[in-house]
Amino acid sequence: MKKWLKLIFFIYLFILSIELIKKSSLLLAPDIKTLLIQNITPLKAISVGWFTTSVVQSSGAVSSITAAFAGSDIISLSTAVYILIGASLGTTITAMIISLITVTYKRKDFRHGFEIALTYSIYSAFLVVIVFFLEFFFSIFSRISLFLATTLENKIFLLKIPNVIDIITNPIINTFPIETQKFLALVFGFMLLIIALRYIGKSVMEVLGGEEEARKFINKHFESKYKAYFMGVALTAIVFSSSITIGLLVPLAAARLISLKKAIPFILGADLGTFTDTFLASLIIGETTAIATAFAYALFAVVGAIIFLPNINFLHKITKYTSNKLIKISRKKALYILIAFILIPLALILIF
Numbered sequence: 084m085k086k087w088l089k090l091i092f093f094i095y096l097f098i099l100s101i102e103l104i105k106k107s108s109l110l111l112a113p114d115i116k117t118l119l120i121q122n123i124t125p126l127k128a129i130s131v132g133w134f135t136t137s138v139v140q141s142s143g144a145v146s147s148i149t150a151a152f153a154g155s156d157i158i159s160l161s162t163a164v165y166i167l168i169g170a171s172l173g174t175t176i177t178a179m180i181i182s183l184i185t186v187t188y189k190r191k192d193f194r195h196g197f198e199i200a201l202t203y204s205i206y207s208a209f210l211v212v213i214v215f216f217l218e219f220f221f222s223i224f225s226r227i228s229l230f231l232a233t234t235l236e237n238k239i240f241l242l243k244i245p246n247v248i249d250i251i252t253n254p255i256i257n258t259f260p261i262e263t264q265k266f267l268a269l270v271f272g273f274m275l276l277i278i279a280l281r282y283i284g285k286s287v288m289e290v291l292g293g294e295e296e297a298r299k300f301i302n303k304h305f306e307s308k309y310k311a312y313f314m315g316v317a318l319t320a321i322v323f324s325s326s327i328t329i330g331l332l333v334p335l336a337a338a339r340l341i342s343l344k345k346a347i348p349f350i351l352g353a354d355l356g357t358f359t360d361t362f363l364a365s366l367i368i369g370e371t372t373a374i375a376t377a378f379a380y381a382l383f384a385v386v387g388a389i390i391f392l393p394n395i396n397f398l399h400k401i402t403k404y405t406s407n408k409l410i411k412i413s414r415k416k417a418l419y420i421l422i423a424f425i426l427i428p429l430a431l432i433l434i435f
Contacts (some may be wrong), residue, residue, distance in 0.1 A: 103272030132169025154373030196337030315352025
């Protein structure tokens with residue numbers, strides 16, 4: 084009961100943070116919209132998503148606030164698409180950090196752990212290029228996601244009971260001086276969102292029996308790539324974080340309990356499963372554009388699965404070549420890669 088109450092509390096905190104972000108962003112909309120229209124470009128939007136997610140280590144937080152901004156008409160749906168695909172690249176940093184702090188006694192063991200993070204980053208980098216091309220020239224993701232949102236929003240029953248969210252959150256939100264402290268309220272909501280997403284995953288793990296039990300369960304079900312893929316989708320959807328589920332693979336790989344080739348389908352599935360927190364946030368926001376933003380996030384992963392799931396060997400070979408031949412990975416070089424991973428998008432933001 085104690086574990087379930089803890090989980091319910093953090094889910095409530097998640098809902099509260101989304102409502103706080105939504106209401107404060109609506110008040111800030113005129114100022115933010117003017118600033119973004121003057122300065123935002125597709126490349127800059129990707130870099131913003133990449134850099135912000137690298138710093139806060141939560142694509143769910145960045146994608147949720149992006150959905151709130153899109154739903155408030157602060158940014159266009161197309162700009163939201165670019166920010167989201169940047170966020171999907173930025174979230175791979177967590178697996179890199181986990182690989183660096185995982186205790187290993189041999190260089191080969193460290194390399195096996197780091198390659199989990201590396202293949203996730205390589206996959207996400209390919210996806211950034213593909214999505215950018217399709218969206219920039221054909222607006223495919225913004226068009227399809229808006230069509231899906233417009234078609235399905237009336238069939239999503241949660242949207243028909245929006246007052247429930249107000250009833251459970253307004254008593255707390257009304258204690259904040261949002262009207263006079265709009266920016267502080269937005270920052271505070273964002274901080275609450277990061278905390279909620281981080282501890283929702285941990286709370287779910289506790290309900291399921293702990294991290295060790297989750298690792299055993301994952302390792303037991305990797306016989307088929309399709310089974311591993313759907314397990315990645317399901318587990319990540321439950322814990323609200325691909326960082327958590329993919330991070331679980333790092334010590335398994337470092338201990339030689341799972342091979343990179345077997346881990347790749349799970350990683351692809353986790354990329355789709357991470358869309359659940361964005362979708363829940365969009366339902367709380369209740370705007371068509373916000374729901375379209377969540378659908379766009381899911382479409383990235385679907386496209387990635389269609390392209391790469393039949394081509395696991397390609398991702399495996401390019402990761403092994405990059406790790407062994409191109410950078411000859413070591414713990415020291417991995418640290419340099421981690422620093423560069425944060426500085427590159429920051430430089431792009433400042434330059435462009």
